[in-house]
Amino acid sequence: MGDEPLEHVLVEVATGLWRLQRRLDPGTPEARQVRRIFDTLGDADIRVDDHHGVTFDPGLAIDVVAYQPTEGVTREQVIETERPSIYRGTATLQRGRVIVGVPVEGTT
DSSP: OOSHHHHHHHHHHHHHHHHHHHHSOTTSHHHHHHHHHHHHHHHTTEEEEOOTTOBOOTTSSEEEEEEEEETTOSSOEEEEEEEOEEEETTEEEEOEEEEEEEEOTTOO
């Protein structure tokens, strides 16, 4: 038996924490506790990447669910992360799912 069941649990817990963190005010005790849990995951070589704001590159190991014309965007960039990427060491446990904003035609 490999690490597959453990990795599934890690992915579910990390994704749930990521969603919770997005809802919390960063200054609250609850948000600080979630941050400490993320630090503990990091100490175990588990990394959770939220791609929001990242310049989009087709070579990124993420799944694009939509391209959306977006005012104020001058280049393709991630405007929303539906699901974070999760890594254990160099292994990808979960590919992120994102929406990429693209410049509105006729604007620069």
